[in-house]
Amino acid sequence: xxxxxxxxxxxxxxxxxxxxxxxxxxxxxxxxxxxxxxxxxxxxxxxxxxxxxxxxxxxxxxxxxxxxxxxxxxxxxxxxxxxxxxxxxxxxxxxxxxxxxxxxxxxxxxxxxxxxxxxxxxxxxxxxxxxxxxxxxxxxxxxxxxxxxxxxxxxxxxxxxxxxxxxxxxxxxxxxxxxxxxxxxxxxxxxxxxxxxxxxxxxxxxxxxxxxxxxxxxxxxxxxxxxxxxxxxxxxxxxxxxxxxxxxxxxxxxxxxx
Numbered sequence: 001x002x003x004x005x006x007x008x009x010x011x012x013x014x015x016x017x018x019x020x021x022x023x024x025x026x027x028x029x030x031x032x033x034x035x036x037x038x039x040x041x042x043x044x045x046x047x048x049x050x051x052x053x054x055x056x057x058x059x060x061x062x063x064x065x066x067x068x069x070x071x072x073x074x075x076x077x078x079x080x081x082x083x084x085x086x087x088x089x090x091x092x093x094x095x096x097x098x099x100x101x102x103x104x105x106x107x108x109x110x111x112x113x114x115x116x117x118x119x120x121x122x123x124x125x126x127x128x129x130x131x132x133x134x135x136x137x138x139x140x141x142x143x144x145x146x147x148x149x150x151x152x153x154x155x156x157x158x159x160x161x162x163x164x165x166x167x168x169x170x171x172x173x174x175x176x177x178x179x180x181x182x183x184x185x186x187x188x189x190x191x192x193x194x195x196x197x198x199x200x201x202x203x204x205x206x207x208x209x210x211x212x213x214x215x216x217x218x219x220x221x222x223x224x225x226x227x228x229x230x231x232x233x234x235x236x237x238x239x240x241x242x243x244x245x246x247x248x249x250x251x252x253x254x255x256x257x258x
Contacts, residue, residue: 010039011052012087018058018069019087019094025071029059032066056083078176085180085187092243099187099239106177107232109170110158111225114206117161118215124164126211132157133203140196148188150196151181157203190239194231 014035017023029050030038036046050067053059057080059067072080085102088095136153139145155178162171181187192199209216216224 006039006041006045007049007052010035010041010046010049011056013039014049014053015056015058015083016087018072019084020091023069025069025074027069028065029053029067029069056080058083078173082176082180082183086184089184089186089243092240095243096236096240099190100236102177102180102187103232103236105173106181107228109162109174109177111228113158113161113165113167113170113174115221116165116167118206118209120165122164122210122213124160126207129157129160129210130207132160133200133207136203137200140200145196147192147196148182148185150199151188151191152178154199154203155182186239186242190235190242193234193238 014023014029023029029035032043032046032050035041035049036043039046039049041049050059054061054067057070057076058072059069062068070076072084076084081098085095085098088098132153136150139150139153155174158174159171159178162168162174181191
C-alpha cells in the first residue's frame, strides 16, 4: 500500500472521529507521535496525515501546541460540509438532516435555473441539450441502469444552463452539491425514488417547452413546483430508509459477532 493511500485512509478515519464528535472542537488532536503509534506508521507519514486534515479544514496548527480541532459544523465551508456528509452516513440522524439540507439547496438552484432559462433567450443549441437527454434515456432503458451516471449527466445539464445564464456562483454551488451526492451511494440511489425513466420524461418535457418558445403558463409553473417539491420529499424519505437500513444491518452484524 502506498504512503499516499495510508495518509488518505488515516486522515479519513481521524476526520470521521471529528464528524462523529469523538474529538471535540477546541481540543488537541492526537500528537504526531500518538498518530504514528496508533496507526503503525512513521512520524513523517503521521505529520503528512495531520497536515492533510489541516488542508481539509478539520484542524488548525497552533505554534507550540500541535493541531487543534476546529468547529467544522459551524465554521466549515462547502468542502468540509461535503466530507462531513460522507462521514455521517453511519450516523443516520445526522446524515438525514444533512441530506435534507443538500436536497433543499439542490432543489432551489435547479428550480431557479429551469425557470430562468425558460424565460431567457435560450442561447444553447437545442441539439446539444437533446443529445444529452438521448444519452440519459439510453442509460435509463438498460436492464441495470447506472444511476450515478444518469445523475452526473443531469448535473452536467444544469451546469450547462447555469453557464448560459451567467450564474457562476450558483454553478459553483451546484458542482459542490453534485460532488457531495455522487460520492455517497445511498444519496445517489435516493435521488431515484422514482424510476430513472421519470427523470428522462422531465427533461423531455422541458425540452418541448423550450422548443415551443412560448414558455409555461403560471398554472403550469405552480404545478411543476408542487410536483418538484413532492418528489424531493420522496427523495429524502428514500434516503432515510437506505441509511436506516444500513445502520440496522451494521448493528446486527456487531451483535452477531459479540
